[in-house]
Amino acid sequence: MSRIWDISQPLHAAVPVWPGEPVFALHSHAVIGDGCPVNVGGMFTPLHAGTHGDAPLHYANDGASSADCELDAYIGPCVLLDVRHARGRVEISDIDWAAVEGAERVLLRTYEQFPHEQWDSDFTAIANDVIARLGSMGVRLIGTDAASLDPEQSKTLDAHQAVKAADMRILEGLVLDDVPPGRYELVALPLRIVGADASPVRAILREIA
Ligand SMILES: N[C@@H](CC(=O)c1ccccc1NC=O)C(=O)O
């Protein structure tokens, strides 16, 4: 059996959320007891909380929603790169481009330790020319452990727009602390939520035998 790495954040009431967003909540609608044979819950989640995939609808009104996204970008071989040396933004010079050669999916590790306890406004963004170069090399999905590809204060979302131009897909909020850099099989499927601009994913990496 090949090893599976769970690279998803736990979803719970204290999961960090984008500033101003409501928090994640799990509700109990029924509990096992006299006359009730089951526990039944429900949840509320901001769509950009935790480990999630942005749908093209997030950055374009005519983009596909999570329900309409083709799934092939979210399953298949990927390469995990360590870019912990990047400062502020991941720039062209921070990437081992030889390691990207032939990869259709690229995941970037920016954190020494993922900030599970609180929202980090100073996460490491990705320069739009990095996205454009990845796109020109045939990369179809970019993933990061940061909360977003663009800085928190960005109003132009240059990296997201470069993703749009290259028709790539995005994973954000991955937990990559424990995974050595290298090649893996990625599975991280967005839920089929009609009209959603993003969706939680259960992201895993499988060791390639
Ligand atoms: N672009 C970010 C999300 C984002 O920008 C955002 C998420 C929730 C509430 C407000 C947001 N941006 C506001 O300008 C992302 O892709 O996760």
Ligand SMILES: [Zn+2]
């Ligand atoms: Zn997002």
Ligand SMILES: [Zn+2]
């Ligand atoms: Zn995003």
